[in-house]
Amino acid sequence: MTKTKTIPSTDAQNNFGQILNDVVQNNTRYIIKRRTIPLAIVLSLGDFEQIMTNQDERQKMTHMVKELGYVYSLGETIHANADKD
DSSP, X not given: OOEEEEEEHHHHHHTHHHHHXXXXXXXXXXXXXXXXXXXXXXXXXXXXXXXXXXXXXXXHHHHHHHHHOXXXXXXXXXXXXXXXX
């Protein structure tokens, strides 16, 4: 069974060897966050291959990424008013 863990980027940097071991040996996925914003996913090549070849796994991953995805939005969008002359 695949486990997914979140980890701050500094912890990922300081413990990268342990993360790689956990990813390969225990089939764990890591979501790397910076300032609470999810930015990257670390997973094994075997896990990636399974995601790419299995429709159900692809849908699960797509759903997880969409839930975690951060939307950058600075400022406000200005919409031109078509009714003004």
